[in-house]
Amino acid sequence: MTFKGLIKEIRIMSSDFSYFEDPKFSEKVTIEALKKDEKGYFVLLDQTFFYPQGGGQPSDQGQLILDDREIPIVSVRMVDGEVRHYTDQDYGNLSGQQATCIIDAEKRSLHSKLHTSGHLISNIVEELYPVYKALKGHHFPGECYVEFIAKNGFSDPIDLDFVSQKISEVISENKAIQTKMIASEDLPKLVPTFPYCVPAHSSIRIVSIGDFSYQPCGGTHVKTTSELQGLTITKVKIKNKTLKINYTLA
Ligand SMILES: [Zn+2]
Incomplete structure (x- = not known):
């Protein structure tokens, strides 16, 4: 709950993110890309079930489970209209790979x-x-x-x-x-x-x-x-x- 920075949050409010009403803690997603910005490496997904930090509330954390590995998601931010799922290191080219996203339900x-x-x-x-x-x-x-x-x-x-x-x-x-x-x-x-x-x-x-x-x-x-x-x-x-x-x- 915050009114500060509201304009930034309007984007969240007007988007159809699943965490609004119906939290899903284990869902299939497709990785669109792995990129890097000043905060580190992040993945973009075809859809997201993670709550990005905002409104005074911390982001979700969790994992992406692929066939051959698990990728931790340590923080999630909304930047320039895209939801960036930050991870801990460079995992190479992940584009097009299927994954199950697991959100830490306790957190x-x-x-x-x-x-x-x-x-x-x-x-x-x-x-x-x-x-x-x-x-x-x-x-x-x-x-x-x-x-x-x-x-x-x-x-x-x-x-x-x-x-x-x-x-x-x-x-x-x-x-x-x-x-x-x-x-x-x-x-x-x-x-x-x-x-x-x-x-x-x-x-x-x-x-x-x-x-x-x-x-x-x-x-x-x-x-x-x-x-x-x-x-x-x-x-x-x-x-x-x-x-x-x-x-x-x-
Ligand atoms: Zn609220």
Whole structure:
């Protein structure tokens, strides 16, 4: 969940990637090419089931299983409209080879939980303290936080116990997390406080938790809030009109 760098993410939101709604962790693919850029060697696939890093969420990791070898996929990035699956070394000419892509389901699950937790914290803080608007989220294991800006320019304190109690309530209520694609023209109606412009005539993916307000997002999510057991706020810092909330999943 993040609004920073949204234009870059619009590409993800408007593409038909399978990780959106129906995660597949073992699928047949064809390798189109192995190339190299400044980050290292990467493969391009005819279709992808890997989540590329974005929206404050780390990329998937996994493997490509070929007839005679296994190729680790250590990170995945979207660059210039293509999904680059970075590997650890030069594997030569792989063009046209069939492979099974295996995605690390355990890591994906953790990333989805941490990412969805960011949505939940921002929803709850915005509801309890309307002066704050979520601006940025970072959901890497061990580094998770959500940042809010004070709309009135004053850094009002928040009651951590109150926020934590509300988080526990929503988790125990087993609220559904739902996503859907909408036309960019409908965004102002559904997310009236969204602070950035989006391209006209594009599709935007939005996510909601229970009855909380929608948030534009291209990340992966859990199905219900009960999967967020153990969500704990570890630090609250208010400085220069910005509220930063760090959190973890115990
Ligand atoms: Zn999200």
